[in-house]
Amino acid sequence: MTKRNYTHVKELLPAILKMVEQGKTQREIAEHYGLKDKLVVKRLLERERRKERNQRTSRGRKPAKTLQEYKYENKRLKMEVELLRDFLSRTEGM
Numbered sequence: 001m002t003k004r005n006y007t008h009v010k011e012l013l014p015a016i017l018k019m020v021e022q023g024k025t026q027r028e029i030a031e032h033y034g035l036k037d038k039l040v041v042k043r044l045l046e047r048e049r050r051k052e053r054n055q056r057t058s059r060g061r062k063p064a065k066t067l068q069e070y071k072y073e074n075k076r077l078k079m080e081v082e083l084l085r086d087f088l089s090r091t092e093g094m
């Protein structure tokens with residue numbers, strides 16, 4: 001069993017991005033830095049794109065409402081129900 005060659009690819013990210021802008025292929029970049037194969041570069045670039053995409057459109061839970069917001073909503077809904085009941089009671093007799 002061979003020992004795994006590990007390289008801190010994140011440290012190479014700025015240089016890799018510059019090489020990509022220059023038009024180098026992932027294979028050429030991997031060979032230049034002596035990486036195992038082009039998949040190392042490909043996965044690094046995919047992770048960075050995913051991070052960038054997630055920062056633009058953050059999804060998740062909505063912030064929790066405060067007690068004051070719940071009380072206001074409850075009061076508004078009670079008023080709405082009262083108005084609807086009043087409206088229905090007046091229109092039923094017609």
